[in-house]
Each structure stands twice: as C-alpha cells, then as structure tokens.
Amino acid sequence: MSRFDNPFHDLWVTENLDASAFVRMFSDVLIHDAEALFSTGNIVLKGRQGSGKSMLLTLLESATRIAYAKSNVNYPVPSKQCCFISAGIHLTQQSASLIASRANEYVPARRAQIVASNFADYFNALLCRDLLENILLINSAQNDSLEVLSEVKISLSKNELHGFFDNLTKKQAWRGVLRHPCASLEDCIGELNERVRMHRLHANGMVEELPNWLLESRYDAGIPVAELASALRESGIIPSHVLVLLRVDQHEELYELERHSGLGSVFRQVLNSALARRDSRVAYRIGTRHYAWDSDLSSWGSGAPLEQERDYSVIDLDFILRREEHSRGWKFPVLAHDVLSRRLTAAGLSFDGDPLRELFGRPLSAKQKAKKYVGDTQPSIKSDSTWAIEWLNYLEELWRVGDPLDARFGEAWLRQRAQVGAKVAQHGSLAQGLPWRRSKWWAKERNEIALLQLAGERQQALIWSGDRQVIDLAGNNILAFMTICKTIWATWQRRNADDAKKDSLRIPNFSIDDQIVGINEASHIWFKKLHVGLEADRRNKFISALGSWFRSRMLSDRRLAYPGHNGFSLEASVLMLDNDLIQLIKLCRDHGDLIEVLHTTKNKSQERRLKWYLHPLLCPYFRIPHVRTKEPIYSSLNELEKISEHDFKAEGVNIEILEQESSQLGLPGFE
Amino acid sequence: MKIRPWGRLNWILPKMGVKDWHVIACSSCEERSVALVEWMRLTNQNIQSSALFCIENPLSDAWKFAKPLRDESFQKLFSWLNGANCHVVETSLLDSPRLASIDAVDKLRSGSVVLDITTFPKRYFLYILHLLMLNKSVENLLVTYSKALSYPELALCADSLPPSPFPGYVRIDSKKTIDFLLVWAIRH
Numbered sequence: 001m002s003r004f005d006n007p008f009h010d011l012w013v014t015e016n017l018d019a020s021a022f023v024r025m026f027s028d029v030l031i032h033d034a035e036a037l038f039s040t041g042n043i044v045l046k047g048r049q050g051s052g053k054s055m056l057l058t059l060l061e062s063a064t065r066i067a068y069a070k071s072n073v074n075y076p077v078p079s080k081q082c083c084f085i086s087a088g089i090h091l092t093q094q095s096a097s098l099i100a101s102r103a104n105e106y107v108p109a110r111r112a113q114i115v116a117s118n119f120a121d122y123f124n125a126l127l128c129r130d131l132l133e134n135i136l137l138i139n140s141a142q143n144d145s146l147e148v149l150s151e152v153k154i155s156l157s158k159n160e161l162h163g164f165f166d167n168l169t170k171k172q173a174w175r176g177v178l179r180h181p182c183a184s185l186e187d188c189i190g191e192l193n194e195r196v197r198m199h200r201l202h203a204n205g206m207v208e209e210l211p212n213w214l215l216e217s218r219y220d221a222g223i224p225v226a227e228l229a230s231a232l233r234e235s236g237i238i239p240s241h242v243l244v245l246l247r248v249d250q251h252e253e254l255y256e257l258e259r260h261s262g263l264g265s266v267f268r269q270v271l272n273s274a275l276a277r278r279d280s281r282v283a284y285r286i287g288t289r290h291y292a293w294d295s296d297l298s299s300w301g302s303g304a305p306l307e308q309e310r311d312y313s314v315i316d317l318d319f320i321l322r323r324e325e326h327s328r329g330w331k332f333p334v335l336a337h338d339v340l341s342r343r344l345t346a347a348g349l350s351f352d353g354d355p356l357r358e359l360f361g362r363p364l365s366a367k368q369k370a371k372k373y374v375g376d377t378q379p380s381i382k383s384d385s386t387w388a389i390e391w392l393n394y395l396e397e398l399w400r401v402g403d404p405l406d407a408r409f410g411e412a413w414l415r416q417r418a419q420v421g422a423k424v425a426q427h428g429s430l431a432q433g434l435p436w437r438r439s440k441w442w443a444k445e446r447n448e449i450a451l452l453q454l455a456g457e458r459q460q461a462l463i464w465s466g467d468r469q470v471i472d473l474a475g476n477n478i479l480a481f482m483t484i485c486k487t488i489w490a491t492w493q494r495r496n497a498d499d500a501k502k503d504s505l506r507i508p509n510f511s512i513d514d515q516i517v518g519i520n521e522a523s524h525i526w527f528k529k530l531h532v533g534l535e536a537d538r539r540n541k542f543i544s545a546l547g548s549w550f551r552s553r554m555l556s557d558r559r560l561a562y563p564g565h566n567g568f569s570l571e572a573s574v575l576m577l578d579n580d581l582i583q584l585i586k587l588c589r590d591h592g593d594l595i596e597v598l599h600t601t602k603n604k605s606q607e608r609r610l611k612w613y614l615h616p617l618l619c620p621y622f623r624i625p626h627v628r629t630k631e632p633i634y635s636s637l638n639e640l641e642k643i644s645e646h647d648f649k650a651e652g653v654n655i656e657i658l659e660q661e662s663s664q665l666g667l668p669g670f671e
Numbered sequence: 672m673k674i675r676p677w678g679r680l681n682w683i684l685p686k687m688g689v690k691d692w693h694v695i696a697c698s699s700c701e702e703r704s705v706a707l708v709e710w711m712r713l714t715n716q717n718i719q720s721s722a723l724f725c726i727e728n729p730l731s732d733a734w735k736f737a738k739p740l741r742d743e744s745f746q747k748l749f750s751w752l753n754g755a756n757c758h759v760v761e762t763s764l765l766d767s768p769r770l771a772s773i774d775a776v777d778k779l780r781s782g783s784v785v786l787d788i789t790t791f792p793k794r795y796f797l798y799i800l801h802l803l804m805l806n807k808s809v810e811n812l813l814v815t816y817s818k819a820l821s822y823p824e825l826a827l828c829a830d831s832l833p834p835s836p837f838p839g840y841v842r843i844d845s846k847k848t849i850d851f852l853l854v855w856a857i858r859h
Contacts, residue, residue, distance in 0.1 A: 092833075095835065095836055095841050095842070097835045097836075098836070098841045101767050101838050101841075102767045102769060103767070104766045104767050104770075105767060105769065105770060197843055197844070200841050200842070200843045201843065203838075203841050204838070204839045204840065204841050204843070205769045205798070205801075205838070205839055253833070256832070256833050260729075260765055260832055261765075531831070532833075535830055536830055536831065537826075537829045537830050538830070
C-alpha cells in the first residue's frame, strides 16, 4: 500500500470486513463499557448509525475469534469471559422483510397471526442453522489447531452425534422439523436450509403455499434454538458451561418494515417474546437504534411489556461516547485515535506519536482565522454617526495592524446595551486598551459568531482544520470521523497528485485548505445522509430550515448579543404533546441529525427545558459554528412550525442577508 | 435460437408479423403512460386483450396532486382499450404484486404480449416480467418504454423506503460474502 491508496476508502462498512481485516481494524476501547456483552442475560446494544454496534457484535462471531487465534493477536476479551459460542441473524442481509411480502394475500382477521408464525419460524431456522454452522466452523479450526478457542472444545464423535439427535428429536419444538434421519450436523443444516429456502420460494411466489410439513412444525420464537443449545450441551458436543449468545443485528429493520407493511408491531413483538422467556439456555444480543427499541416493548401473544434489568440490560453506545460537561473521561477522542492508528497501520503507513496531530495539525486560533478571512482588505467597521471619531480610528487601526477580530469585537461591544446606556461610543477618550477583553469570557464566547460574520461578509467558506476540530465535528460518531478522514485524504490526493503518488509510506500533513475542502465535502455527504432513514424528506426539510434560520440570525446579530443562536430550546413539557413537529424533532434526534442536550435555563421560572443543535458535521454545510456557547434560541412550537415552512420573515430575521449569499464560496486567503 | 431484437416500435413491430396483441399497461400521472396504447391505436395494431393497472400510492401531498392526473390517464387508456377486453387491475403501490400480476397474466388471450413498463412501478413490472418469462403460452414478448419529452429537476420520490429485494427476486441461497463489485455510474 502507498499514500496513493486512501486508507479510508474501502473497508469502512463493518459487514464487509473479512475476519482478518477485522483483527487489524478493531478498536478495543469500548470493550470495558460493553463487558456485559460477554456475560449472561439479554443485552440490547443501542446506538445511532455509525456508533459501532455491528463492530462489537462482530467481535462475538466465531470466525472473528478464529482469526484472532490464527493471527496470534490477543482476543480483546478477558479469557474468563470467552466461554461462549455465538450465532446470529442480520435482519437486513437475511431479508426479514420477505416474510411480509405476501401478507396482503392472507385473510385480514388472521393476517398478523400468520405473519407472526412465519416470521418466528424463519427466525428460528436461521438462528439454529447458524449455531450449527458455527459449531462446525470451530470444530474445523480445532481440528487444524487444538489451541483455537480452547474454552469451547467441540466434540463431534459418532456417539455424541447419535445422542444429540436422539435428544433433539424428542424436544417439543423440534417435532417434525427434521423430516429425514440425520447422522451429522451437516444433515441437520440441510434440513434447516430447506426450511429457509421454502420461505424464500414462497416470498418469491415460486410456490403457492408453504408446505404442510413446514406449517405444522412451526414453533414460538426462540424455543427451538434454546432446545438446540440444550441438546448440544446434554450430548457433550459443546461443554455444559458454554454460553450460547444469539446476535440479532439491524433490529431497526423490523421497525421500518412494520411502518409500511401495516402489520402493527408484529415483528418486534415476536422477537420480544423470545426475550421475555428469560430462558437461561441462551442469551440474546440485539443491535438496534433508539427509536426502534423504545417504541414497542410488548411481547407477541401475552402483550406484556419487557422490563429493563429483568428481561434485558442496555448498552447505550451514544451515551458512552458523548461528552460530559468536562472533557475529562471523554471516550470518543480515545476511540477515534485508536481507530485512526489501526487504519493507518493496517495500510502500512508510518507515523510518530499522535497520527491525528501529524495529519491535521493544530487548529488555528480565532485571531489567525480572522486574519485569513480579511486578508489585505480595508477595514469594514460599521460605525454610527454619533460615535466619536477616536473610536472609529481605534477600531480601524486594530484592523490594520492585523487584529480584525478585536476590531469586530469593539464594534459589537459598543453596540451592546450597557455601552449604549453609558454612551461609551460618544467618549473618544475611552477608545483604548481592548475594554471588551476585561471579562475573560466575553470575547471567548463570541469568537465563532464574529468569525462567521467576517467570513460571511467576504463570501468565504468557514475555516475548519486541526485535530481538535476534526474530533469535534465528528459529533461522537465514528462513522462521521471516518468520513472526514476519507474526504480530506481524497482532497489531498486530488490537489497534490504528485505528492500522493510518491512511494513514501509516511502519512501526509494535510494543508489547511485541503482540510477545508475535505471537511466541506464530508459535511455535504452527511447532509445527503438525511435522505436515508425514516421520514427522510421531512427531516431534510426541517434540518435545512433550521440551518438557514440559525445562520441568518447569527449573520444579522451586529451586537454579537446571541452567540448561542446555533441551537434552539423548548420547555421539556412540550415533548409530551401529541404533535407532528414534536415527533419530527424526536425522529431527527434518533437519527442523529439533531443533538439533544438538557438546558439549564437562565429564566427565573426555572422550568425544565431541552435544547437541540445540528449534528456538528452538518455545520460546515450550513456555514454555522459547531461550538455550543451561551444561550440558545428560546423557541416555541408555534415559531418552529413557521420555521419548518421556511417562513423566516415571521421571525424578524433579515432574510436578504441569506439571499445575497453566494453558493460559490472562496477559500480564505491561503497560499 | 432465441432472437432478442430491440429498437423503435415502428421499426420492430412490422418485423414481428404478429396480428393480435395482449397489452399490459399502467396508468399514471405522467402523460407518457398513454403513449404506447395511443400509438397502437393510431397505427391500427390489433389489441385482442389487455390488462390495465390502476395503482394507488400511499397518502401524501404529492399524491393528492398526482391522483387526478392518474385518473385522467386511466380514463383515456380504458376508453381506448375497452373494446379489447380490458381487464382492470386495481391495487396499491406497496402491496405484494403477486396476485395482481397473476391476475393480469391470467387474462392473456394472445401468445404475443406487449408489456409497457413506461410508468409501471418496478416492483410490479419486474414481477409480471418474471411470470411472463415462465409462462409457456407466451410466444412473443415485447417490452416497451416511452421516453419523456422532458424530466423535472426534482427528486423522483419522497420518503423512500430502505433498500430491499424486489418481490419475486429474493435471493434463495444467501451467501454472506460479496464476491462481485457493482460499479454504477449515474448522472447527477
């Protein structure tokens, strides 16, 4: 590999990683937080797209464990917790939707019942088949090398197999499942294959009806695989103390299927019924998104809801990775560093120390950015006619000597209420000593909004660069982080073709303008991702409206009085209302388009409020700051409904500012 | 040897020497949904039988606008096909296409079929195509498509569903590994 190959270009979809690539790429940073995955009990692994759910579930796969053993890399799980065998179903890849494909052919009164029975059967067959295939896989690896997965010693002697089938065929849930005598696990897999095949042929319309042998041997979800696990232990094929962990990935597929099939929550309820049994013979590992899990916890048949900590425990990856008030203990940067290092090392590239710093450098200071934005342009202080000439001269001088940021601060400071009340602008003798910097926070809180205005006045793209900013823009999402790395690398390749083609194995140092271009590209990609998921067009329209609304408010704020208006806040009680817009806000939150944060209000009423910001990686697209500071917009449902219809005029915003902006932005003055 | 020629309709149809056709068409909000039947009518092609699809979309603002246009096309097509034993198939966009497709194919009165895919939803026409290919009584199968005079610079669909296999095309033997790379080039 060389620098010509973008190390982030491929292999970034977990499902497509082969086991040996997984060993090279997998970061174990989250293992301690996800320790429950390797213990007893059902676990629901929740997170947004790109949070790393599938990556953690893949760690459980036998093929992954074998690859670790063969590559002499320590499996990143304490050995006392390795005594398990895992099987799984990937609901998207296995086309779970096929079960609903002929639902409208059934009598409406029985439709849900038939679909539930067929789905349970398809689910059971896939899990049982995968469990048997995993046993064969481990056995084969152990035949090659006894050291592989020594905690799960597989024994497939004739006697054990005979005992196994004798035992299995007597189990209630397996009556009629094996239509022919089986002597090997392969025979049993063949029977299950035929079962899966019949469901698919039926979905494709290639058979009129499911055959009677299948219909008569369907069973409740989860029981056949539990009985299979039991028979495997009792016959000695797997050791009696080995846990059987059952992975169900892309659980949200069921939620999405239910929404358009008109079948209520039947699919999730069938799965919930398997968890509700608390069957100690098996334990489920469900990979899902927040909205898909939380919206229906009832079980098929009984209707009884699942109870957290009794029927299942939750590992919330978004919660684990999010940043608390203070950055100490923030997991995401550690994860991002580790993922980056592994990706670069796997590509054969070299670096010393911190690769993030070497690739992206340090972020520019606010003053440096301001100088880049204004370049050699003449001061553009907007003074009032009542201001003393000394003030105008002072601010223009600041600009000329290379401090346009303070010049802009000075103008804004003079416009603020306290200074207007004290007529400061009329007293030329006060024009000295950067009085706005007497408060430690005043300027710091206004850096971003001042920079946005300086760039906006000159039709320039905002500067995004540096290791810290790359981490911040990723918004605690590893997929967003990888997207940024990928687009910046691709930009560097395009803009520095000769350099990229060199055979050097040293990682490059990206220039700031390559980073600006690459980050803007990543932001466009992230914006386009709004087209994926539930209610994609409504979400897209709402997020676009919010982005434009925030920008227009920040551009028109000459007093720099509202530097936090890149977010909005609502009373928490409003969220209880049955309202379309509230549902939309929640949907945006669950898809990661909006970040929801508890809002400690400055209002005297102290009512509980929540605030929302765009995902940081959407901010370059809308040309607004990603930094959350000061107070957000105190909004109302009524106002947001107008905003969602792009009715900015109703909110007293200077829409002309937005209309004047060009979509073709220049890069700030870089050489 | 099977011959699979392709080309413009006025070039290919005379070469086939077919006298009677069974037409399968779908009414839509787009004007071009009537183009094939209109052309066959104007050129005196004999349509012995036909199946005309009338498909309901899920409720949406766009559908409120499009439905009257679809109804208008349907009325035109129905009146032009009515003499040709027109069998109307009413169904919904997201329903299983199986029964409706069987219904359409069962009404064949000629072994020569024109399937006009112009404004047919893919999940329907691909299923019908699948049935026609399996149907031994089908001797000639002509698949037609009418280009639009212009295309709007708008999104072609709203709130699209997650990708899933077309009905009738679910992979029977699933393999986890991907052993091919699909390179797809599209215009912006």
